[in-house]
Amino acid sequence: MVLVLIGIVIGILIVVILIIKVTRTPAHDVVGIDMHCRKCGIKTNGLACPKCEANTKSFGV
Numbered sequence: 001m002v003l004v005l006i007g008i009v010i011g012i013l014i015v016v017i018l019i020i021k022v023t024r025t026p027a028h029d030v031v032g033i034d035m036h037c038r039k040c041g042i043k044t045n046g047l048a049c050p051k052c053e054a055n056t057k058s059f060g061v
Contacts, residue, residue, distance in 0.1 A: 036042065037049035044050075 035045060037044050037052055039052045040049060042049065042051060
């Protein structure tokens with residue numbers, strides 16, 4: 001019974017936080033993506049950067 005009450009309280013808190021976030025964001029705000037690489041600055045259109053991706057170390061995998 002206690003676990004059910006804790007679950008209900010956590011659910012209510014999550015809903016309240018999400019409602020607050022929705023009311024504080026502007027109506028015309030859209031989710032954006034980076035059009036340029038943050039490291040080198042070339043245009044990537046939201047994809048992985050071909051220059052910087054080749055320089056990453058993957059521990060030999």
